[in-house]
Every structure is written in structure tokens, then in C-alpha cells.
Amino acid sequence: QEQLQESGPGLVKPSETLSLTCTVSGGSITNHYWSWIRQPPGKGLEWIGYIYYTGSTNYNPSLKSRVTISADTSKNQFSLNLRSVTAADTAVYYCARETNNWLDPWGQGTLVTVSS
Amino acid sequence: QSVLTQPPSVSGAPGQRVIISCTGSSSNIGAGYNVHWYQQLPGTAPKLLISANTNRPSGVPDRFSGSKSGTSASLAITGLQSEDEADYYCQSYDSSLSAWVFGGGTKLTVL
Numbered sequence: 001q002e003q004l005q006e007s008g009p010g011l012v013k014p015s016e017t018l019s020l021t022c023t024v025s026g027g028s029i030t031n032h033y034w035s036w037i038r039q040p041p042g043k044g045l046e047w048i049g050y051i052y053y054t055g056s057t058n059y060n061p062s063l064k065s066r067v068t069i070s071a072d073t074s075k076n077q078f079s080l081n082l083r084s085v086t087a088a089d090t091a092v093y094y095c096a097r098e099t100n101n102w103l104d105p106w107g108q109g110t111l112v113t114v115s116s
Numbered sequence: 117q118s119v120l121t122q123p124p125s126v127s128g129a130p131g132q133r134v135i136i137s138c139t140g141s142s143s144n145i146g147a148g149y150n151v152h153w154y155q156q157l158p159g160t161a162p163k164l165l166i167s168a169n170t171n172r173p174s175g176v177p178d179r180f181s182g183s184k185s186g187t188s189a190s191l192a193i194t195g196l197q198s199e200d201e202a203d204y205y206c207q208s209y210d211s212s213l214s215a216w217v218f219g220g221g222t223k224l225t226v227l
Contacts, residue, residue, distance in 0.1 A: 035216075044118060045162065045205055047216040060215045094161055101209060101216070102152040104164035104173065
């Protein structure tokens with residue numbers, strides 16, 4: 001079974017860019033779709049977007065203007081960049097594999113706090 | 117509020133059966149898009165519980181079952197156990213939003 005691990009800074013200043021990486025082990029990122037999802041503290045889940053290993057992407061329209069997801073097949077990783085962050089972007093960020101439109105498995109998640 | 121509507125909380129005694137509903141509209145569940153369910157135990161990442169409306173991934177007990185009809189879907193849990201206490205989320209696709217959408221989540225309490 002594949003395992004996913006998110007990594008990146010836990011604290012980002014307002015107006016800056018949030019950057020996270022998801023490393024996939026136990027399998028290859030090729031031939032799959034890979035998603036980012038976030039969960040503000042005490043709240044529900046929000047889909048951010050996905051990337052196919054070829055680089056094709058699809059983003060949540062509510063975040064599209066600020067989001068870029070990229071993939072590096074040589075490192076078996078995919079990444080999230082979220083620009084111009086505010087306190088409302090404080091959340092636990094998860095990466096997950098998408099198969100036939102469901103998400104499985106998920107990474108353990110990483111908390112990113114936006115604060116000066 | 118979420119595009120998919122779930123009750124904020126449900127509860128039941130050990131051994132009982134509970135049902136968690138997920139109500140959508142003609143642009144998501146009613147349009148024929150599949151519904152998937154996730155279980156999130158306290159302090160952990162969500163875990164796939166039911167895929168494509170009714171399918172249980174390997175390792176998920178048969179106490180969990182899913183169904184879909186019209187613009188709604190349901191998750192049934194029978195023989196409630198204390199370890200079932202968790203948040204449960206439904207997920208589908210919305211063609212109006214062009215996005216994957218989640219329900220707001222339902223907190224299950226085992227009395």
C-alpha cells in the first residue's frame with residue numbers, strides 16, 4: 001500500500017506563499033491523479049485541486065486564482081503552492097491519491113498556520 | 117454552508133443502528149455522480165469507508181454500508197461499537213461548481 005507524507009513550513013506570514021510537498025512511497029505517482037485537500041481547525045474538508053502525473057491539473061474554482069499544483073516524477077512527489085495567504089488559509093493540509101474520483105490513501109496531514 | 121448537507125451529529129447506543137444522510141441536488145448526486153464516504157477518527161486523517169455509493173474497500177467491516185437514491189445518499193452503521201465514534205464525511209462531484217465537494221461532516225457519538 002502506498003504511503004503519502006506531507007512536508008513544508010508550519011507557519012506562513014500573511015500575503016506570502018504557502019508551499020507544501022507530498023512524497024509518495026511504496027508506489028509510483030505515474031498513472032494516477034493526486035489531490036490536495038484542507039481542513040480548517042474544527043471545520044470540514046475542502047478539496048483544493050488535483051494533478052495527473054503528466055501535469056494536467058484541475059482546481060477548485062474558489063481557489064483557482066491562487067493555486068498551483070505541480071508534480072516531479074523523478075522525485076515521486078507533487079507539490080502545492082497557495083499564494084497571497086490570509087488567516088482563512090490556516091488549516092491542516094492533506095494530500096491523497098485519487099482513484100475513480102474517490103480519495104485513498106491520504107497522508108497524515110500537516111498543520112499550516114498563517115500568522116505574522 | 118456545504119453543497120452536500122449532512123446532519124451535524126447523530127448518536128446511538130452500542131449495538132444499535134444509525135444512518136447518516138447526505139443530501140445534494142441535481143448538479144451533484146442527482147446528476148448521477150457517485151458518492152464516497154470517509155471516516156475521520158479524532159486527530160487522524162480521513163479514511164475511505166465507502167466508494168462509489170456502495171462499495172466497501174478491503175478491511176472495512178460489513179457493519180458499514182452505503183446507498184444512494186435520487187439526490188441523496190446514506191451511510192448505515194449497524195452493531196455500533198465505541199470505536200465507531202468519529203466524524204463522517206460524504207463526497208461527490210458538482211457540475212455547477214466544477215469541483216469535488218464534501219458534506220459538512222457528521223459527528224457520531226456512541227452513548
